[in-house]
Amino acid sequence: MPGAQKGDFAAKLRVAQLRPTKQRVALARLLFAGADRHVTAERLHAEAANSGVRLSLATVYNSLHQFTAAGLLRQVIVDGEKTHFDTNTGEHHHFYFEGGDLLTDIPGGDVRIEGLPRAPAGTEIERVDVVVRLKSRG
Amino acid sequence: MPGAQKGDFAAKLRVAQLRPTKQRVALARLLFAGADRHVTAERLHAEAANSGVRLSLATVYNSLHQFTAAGLLRQVIVDGEKTHFDTNTGEHHHFYFEGGDLLTDIPGGDVRIEGLPRAPAGTEIERVDVVVRLKSRG
DNA sequence: CAATAGATTAGAATTATTCTAAATAACTCA
DNA sequence: TGAGTTATTTAGAATAATTCTAATCTATTG
Incomplete structure (x- = not known):
């Protein structure tokens, strides 16, 4: 081939x-x-x-x-200046290092989010994004 | 007075x-x-x-x-174009209506997030943001 | 291979935001 | 209170990411 x-x-x-x-x-x-x-x-x-x-x-x-x-890609909005694109299109979340402009994945399967209210009338949930913002430990 | x-x-x-x-x-x-x-x-x-x-x-x-x-305020990054500021500085999350440029609060007390991995070595978690992205129901 | 629909490009245009330097207003304290 | 100091405001220029435009190319199809 x-x-x-x-x-x-x-x-x-x-x-x-x-x-x-x-x-x-x-x-x-x-x-x-x-x-x-x-x-x-x-x-x-x-x-x-x-x-x-x-x-x-x-x-x-x-x-x-x-x-x-x-x-094939998914947009990740975390920093207001630039748009990030992620090749992982499955369900997952992100660690974001403030300032460092660096993103890493948090596997979606591990994370459970409970207690979210229902989507307001006339709308439906398209996606739930979780961003864990990190700072370096002083 | x-x-x-x-x-x-x-x-x-x-x-x-x-x-x-x-x-x-x-x-x-x-x-x-x-x-x-x-x-x-x-x-x-x-x-x-x-x-x-x-x-x-x-x-x-x-x-x-x-x-x-x-x-006194807190920044909310949800749409890559504009920065939103929120007068609610307590722990809570957001509904975001795609396109509509509209944000509403989800009280923080109701939401539990489980299964997050530990912060990577040398870093600590500054904040966890949850954004529930909504679209109008077709 | 010719015709056509679609893709690429340089550079201009747009948008949100920040910067700069000069003018103005708030504070201090004698 | 008024002079002096310091912080704030401002208009407009500058920046940065992204989008748009119109012209030029290229992949596809028959």
Whole structure:
């Protein structure tokens, strides 16, 4: 099976109804080749540049949003300045290191949240996000 | 006790080591006169203008941050675009209506979170935020 | 391969927020 | 109270993340 490596990402994109362009495949490789990870647009753009792929920041933004819409990524809002994207789309939560711009996952299965009120009339719960904000111990 | 109304806010500011200027007192009145509330800088600025107080947006930002540092307000990060400030500084969580830019409180006492892992070595938990994201029921 | 729909791009535009330096107002205390 | 000191306010410039635009490319399809 020659070309299998590369084909994985192209196939993944095709399943998501996204044309597997050079840029999208390159970003998909950076995002999905290894373990789950968290990225910002800026950082992913820098990484792409480092790994020899030339693409514009606009394309990174476009792709991150398209991947998110397709369910391949999920947005994590924790710091008001930048948007973080998470390759782990399953149920889970986050540790966030204030200032450090660093996120790590808390497996969802371990966490139970009890006593939440019902969703207000006319609405339904889309998702429950838990962010554990950390500071370094003085 | 004449001037008691106004004095409340000036006193509150003095306790917080903030000089009770006309602008800060006006903002404090808007924020703390009634029930707990959530505001953005832009909205508070508009409200101040409506209530006849002329102050700059920069002052609103300054004041919101100073109030927050003094423990009178708390920041709520839920939507990546704007920062929300909450007059309820006690333990509690939030419902967030996607798109609607609207926040409501979930009393903290009712909610229990179990199964969180320990804070990573060298860090401690500063706060645990729960955001229940709502969408309108289709 | 030609035609077409979709993607990429550079750079301008937008938005929230912060910064800067000058003008103003609050506080101190003699 | 009034001079002097210090903190605050302000308009507008600056910044930073993100989105938009219009033109240029590229993948796909027949």
